[in-house]
Amino acid sequence: MCNKCNFRQVYKFESETAWKNFDLDFTKTYINELLLIKQNHLNSNSISSYDLYKCKNCDDLWAYSYPENAWRGFFLPEKLAIEYEKKLKRGDRVKGFVGLTILIVILIAIVKSCMK
Numbered sequence: 001m002c003n004k005c006n007f008r009q010v011y012k013f014e015s016e017t018a019w020k021n022f023d024l025d026f027t028k029t030y031i032n033e034l035l036l037i038k039q040n041h042l043n044s045n046s047i048s049s050y051d052l053y054k055c056k057n058c059d060d061l062w063a064y065s066y067p068e069n070a071w072r073g074f075f076l077p078e079k080l081a082i083e084y085e086k087k088l089k090r091g092d093r094v095k096g097f098v099g100l101t102i103l104i105v106i107l108i109a110i111v112k113s114c115m116k
């Protein structure tokens with residue numbers, strides 16, 4: 001990251017308005033320093049595809065993911081975006097495990113009550 005691409009890092013756009021405001025800044029100023037190198041890019045941990053940009057000054061990569069339905073999008077250096085998506089995926093797995101455990105407990109309770 002250099003002084004040209006010292007952008008605000010956004011892990012998620014809290015609302016439609018927050019994103020619209022950001023996108024306005026992006027199309028007005030950020031884009032002057034960035035070069036679009038790949039649209040709808042997916043990395044190996046991707047939850048959602050993003051547009052990949054390169055800083056014209058220092059060649060650092062930036063990932064811009066648009067919010068869509070429950071997905072809140074992000075605008076981050078690509079390295080951070082990959083880490084962030086990995087973390088989100090781990091979070092989903094934990095949630096899935098907790099859900100499964102609760103289901104098993106309920107099933108055991110039902111089976112036990114039937115055997116009485």
Ligand SMILES: [Zn+2]
Nearest residue numbers: 002005055058
């Ligand atoms: Zn830069």
